[in-house]
Amino acid sequence: MRVAADPGLYDPENPLPTLHGSRCDACGTTFFPPLGIGCEICGAGAEGLRAVPLAAAGTLHSLATVYVHAGEDIEAPFTVAEVQLDDGPLIRGLMSEPATIDAIGSRVAAQWAELRTDADGNDVVEPRFRIEDRGDAGGGAA
Template structure:
């Protein structure tokens, strides 16, 4: 099945499980997601010192918020989590439907969530986080 990114440039839709497109500072090693292009916030290195790198979409839940009022996709209620990625950055991501019971401190990994289907049959996808055990045993969302 062909995949199209819901947010182009942020992740590799060919990877399974999802891989995030990040940057790293060649001076101090700090990792950024989403990719940073204005220079390193940690050491002040110039923008040309930031290099593109793949960032594993796995980490530990830092905080959670359930959304009850929202227009569009996904339908409410859904949960947003702050996740400290194993590679360093703290990001916000949507928890997948298989993430019931996920709490602060739990390990999570991304799987593909289908947000729409295009006329040509391509699935519009974005990463959604689920418990690491569920991600490794269920594979990609379809």
């Protein structure tokens, strides 16, 4: 079975990644990562913040291929993305494959990426964005 690399951020049981967002009852703004202490826009307290599922799909706002990385969790090069979610917030995550800046503006949606297998034989996964509608996008690194 699938287990989440970061259980606080997404639900691994869905076939397609769904993100754990939050929404402010007072001003209606949606957040990801979720806010739990107070609203960043209007200052409403924790009781006014509600957990909401967010589809991990939207429009590619920008991307960058990282060639130098100090952490041991992932080997460079890899490509990161800024995605304007259909459900509201502009978020950052990883792409499943490299792309050029021509892909900016494309439709993207997340799929599960298997990072490793844990001691119980589960697949440890995280969402990574994949271009759905490539338009004129090329396949090189940006």
